Amino acid sequence: MREVAIIGVGLTKFGELWDQSLRDMFAEAALRAMEDAKVYKIDSLYVGSMSGGLYAHQEHLGSLMADYIGQVGVPAARVESACSSGGQAARLAYYEVASGASDIVLVGGVEKMWDVDDGTFVLATAADQEYEAYNGVTFPGLYAMMAQVYMQRYGLTREELAAVPIKNHKHSVHNPYAQYPFEIDLKAVLKSAPVADPLRLLDCSPITDGAAAIILAPLEIAKNFTDKPIKIKGIGAATGPIALHDHKDLTRLDAVKLSAERAYKAAGVGPNDIQFAEVHDCFSIAEIIVAEELGFFDYGTAGKAIAEGQATYGGKVVINPSGGLKAKGHPVGATGVAQLVEATLQLQGRAGKRQIEGAVLGMTQNMGGSGGSSVVHILEAI
Amino acid sequence: MANSQRYTREIPHRFRLEAQKFEDGFVSLPNRYISPNGNKNSEKIKLSGKGKILSYTVIHTPSDEFKLIKPYAVAIIETIEGARLTAMITDTPLDKITIGADVELVFRKIKEEGASGIINYGYKAIVV
Numbered sequence: 001m002r003e004v005a006i007i008g009v010g011l012t013k014f015g016e017l018w019d020q021s022l023r024d025m026f027a028e029a030a031l032r033a034m035e036d037a038k039v040y041k042i043d044s045l046y047v048g049s050m051s052g053g054l055y056a057h058q059e060h061l062g063s064l065m066a067d068y069i070g071q072v073g074v075p076a077a078r079v080e081s082a083c084s085s086g087g088q089a090a091r092l093a094y095y096e097v098a099s100g101a102s103d104i105v106l107v108g109g110v111e112k113m114w115d116v117d118d119g120t121f122v123l124a125t126a127a128d129q130e131y132e133a134y135n136g137v138t139f140p141g142l143y144a145m146m147a148q149v150y151m152q153r154y155g156l157t158r159e160e161l162a163a164v165p166i167k168n169h170k171h172s173v174h175n176p177y178a179q180y181p182f183e184i185d186l187k188a189v190l191k192s193a194p195v196a197d198p199l200r201l202l203d204c205s206p207i208t209d210g211a212a213a214i215i216l217a218p219l220e221i222a223k224n225f226t227d228k229p230i231k232i233k234g235i236g237a238a239t240g241p242i243a244l245h246d247h248k249d250l251t252r253l254d255a256v257k258l259s260a261e262r263a264y265k266a267a268g269v270g271p272n273d274i275q276f277a278e279v280h281d282c283f284s285i286a287e288i289i290v291a292e293e294l295g296f297f298d299y300g301t302a303g304k305a306i307a308e309g310q311a312t313y314g315g316k317v318v319i320n321p322s323g324g325l326k327a328k329g330h331p332v333g334a335t336g337v338a339q340l341v342e343a344t345l346q347l348q349g350r351a352g353k354r355q356i357e358g359a360v361l362g363m364t365q366n367m368g369g370s371g372g373s374s375v376v377h378i379l380e381a382i
Numbered sequence: 383m384a385n386s387q388r389y390t391r392e393i394p395h396r397f398r399l400e401a402q403k404f405e406d407g408f409v410s411l412p413n414r415y416i417s418p419n420g421n422k423n424s425e426k427i428k429l430s431g432k433g434k435i436l437s438y439t440v441i442h443t444p445s446d447e448f449k450l451i452k453p454y455a456v457a458i459i460e461t462i463e464g465a466r467l468t469a470m471i472t473d474t475p476l477d478k479i480t481i482g483a484d485v486e487l488v489f490r491k492i493k494e495e496g497a498s499g500i501i502n503y504g505y506k507a508i509v510v
Contacts, residue, residue, distance in 0.1 A: 117446070118446045120443065120444065120446075121445040121446065121447070124445060130390075130412070131411070131412055131467065132468045133445075134390070134492065134504065135456060135468050135469050135470050135492065135504065135506075136441065136456050136470045136493075137441070137456045137468055138441055138444060138445060140443070141439050141441050141456055145439050145456075145458055148437045148438065148439060148481065149437045149481065152481060193443075194440075194453075195442055195443050196440065196441050196442065196443070197439050197440040197442075198439075199439075243466075243468065245436075245459075245467055245468050246466055250436060250437050250458065
C-alpha cells in the first residue's frame with residue numbers, strides 16, 4: 001500500500017449558519033481545501049454526514065456535493081457512522097488512495113442541525129432506536145448513565161467533571177472557527193440547566209451547523225502541492241455494541257480502546273509519543289473515558305488529571321486544542337473531518353495563538369453513538 | 383417526530399419478555415439470529431421481570447414525544463436471568479432510585495404516535 005498525506009484543509013465557521021444551506025456549507029469548506037492544496041480536479045469524493053435526511057430532508061449527498069463543487073463525473077458516496085461519519089469517510093478515502101485506485105481524494109463532512117424541529121430525536125437515532133430511544137432515553141441520557149457509574153466507582157466529583165468543558169472553552173478562545181470562543185467558569189457549569197443527571201447543559205456539545213474538508217494524496221507526490229504535507233501514519237477503527245446496556249462495563253468504551261490499539265500498531269507509536277489529540281468530547285464524561293481508553297491516563301484517573309492541567313498546554317498531552325466538540329461546535333458528520341483539519345494546522349504550524357510548540361505527532365479520535373463505533377487517525381509532520 | 387412503528391405490535395416477544403439465552407452465555411431480549419460473538423445456538427427463555435439497576439439518569443430535556451412527562455427517570459437494568467435492557471422507571475419517586483436497587487418490569491403505555499395518537503406499549507420498571 002502507498003503512504004498517504006493530507007495536502008490541503010478547509011473549514012466553515014461553526015455555529016448557527018441560517019443563511020447557508022447544506023450544500024453551501026459543504027462547498028465553502030471543500031473549495032477552501034482545494035484552494036489550500038491548489039487542486040482544481042479531484043479523482044474521488046467522500047461525504048461524511050450523519051443525517052442529511054432527518055436534518056435537512058436531503059439524501060444522495062455524493063451526487064449533490066460533486067455537482068456543487070464543480071466536479072460532476074467523479075465517483076462519490078456519502079458515509080454514515082453517526083457522529084463518527086466524518087472520521088469513517090476519511091478512513092475509506094485513505095484506503096482508496098493507499099490502494100492506488102485514486103490519487104487526489106476530497107473528504108468532506110457536513111451537518112445542518114439548527115433548522116430542525118426535534119434535534120433530540122435525530123441525535124437519538126444514533127442509539128438503538130427500538131430498545132433505547134423507544135423507552136425514552138436521550139443521547140445525553142446514555143452518557144449520563146456512564147457518568148453515574150463512573151462517579152460512584154472512582155469518586156469523580158461534579159467539579160472535576162466540569163474541568164473538561166472549562167478547559168475546552170479556554171482552548172477555543174483562539175480558534176476563529178469556533179462556535180462558542182469564550183471562557184466559562186465552574187459556577188456557570190454548575191448553574192447551567194440540567195439535561196440528564198448529572199450532566200448539565202455546559203457538559204454537552206452544542207447543536208452546530210458547519211462543514212470541514214481535507215484533501216488526500218499519495219505521500220510520494222504530496223510535495224508537488226504543499227511544502228508541508230502531513231502524513232497519515234496510522235488508522236484504526238472498531239465497533240462496539242449499539243446499545244449502551246450491552247457494554248459489559250458501563251464506564252468503558254471498548255471500541256475506542258480497540259481503534260486506538262490498531263492505530264498505534266499501524267503507526268508504530270504508543271500513547272506516550274502523542275503530543276496532542278483532538279478527541280470526541282461530545283459530553284464531559286466522554287473526554288474522560290476516551291482519554292483513558294487512548295492510554296493517556298490510567299482508568300479512573302483522567303478526570304483528576306484533566307482538572308490538574310495535564311490535558312492542556314504544558315501538560316502530559318494537549319487534548320482538544322481546537323476547543324473540542326464542546327466549544328468549537330459539533331456538526332456531527334463534519335466533526336471527524338474537522339478534527340483532522342485541526343491536527344493538520346497544528347502539525348503545519350498554522351494554528352495561530354493556539355499553536356502547540358514543536359508539534360510533530362498528533363491524534364484524532366472520532367466516536368459514533370454511545371461507543372458503537374470509533375475511528376482513530378495518527379498524523380505526523382514530515 | 384413520530385413514525386408508525388407497526389413492528390412494536392407485530393413483534394410480540396418484547397411484550398411477553400421472551401429472551402434468548404445463547405450457548406456462549408449471552409442473554410438477549412432483542413431476538414437475534416446470532417449472538418454478538420457469533421454463537422448461533424440459543425434457547426428461548428421467559429424473563430421473570432425481576433432485576434436490578436446498573437445505572438440510571440433523570441431526563442430533563444426529552445425528545446418531543448416524551449415532553450409531557452418530564453422529568454422522568456430511565457435505567458439500565460440487568461434481569462436475574464442476565465438480560466440487559468433499558469427501561470423507563472415508573473410509579474417510583476425519583477429519590478428512591480439508586481444504583482443497585484431491585485426492580486420489577488411491568489407492562490405499560492410508552493407513548494402516543496402521530497396525529498391520531500396511536501398508542502405504543504412496552505415495558506417499564508418499578509423500584510420494589
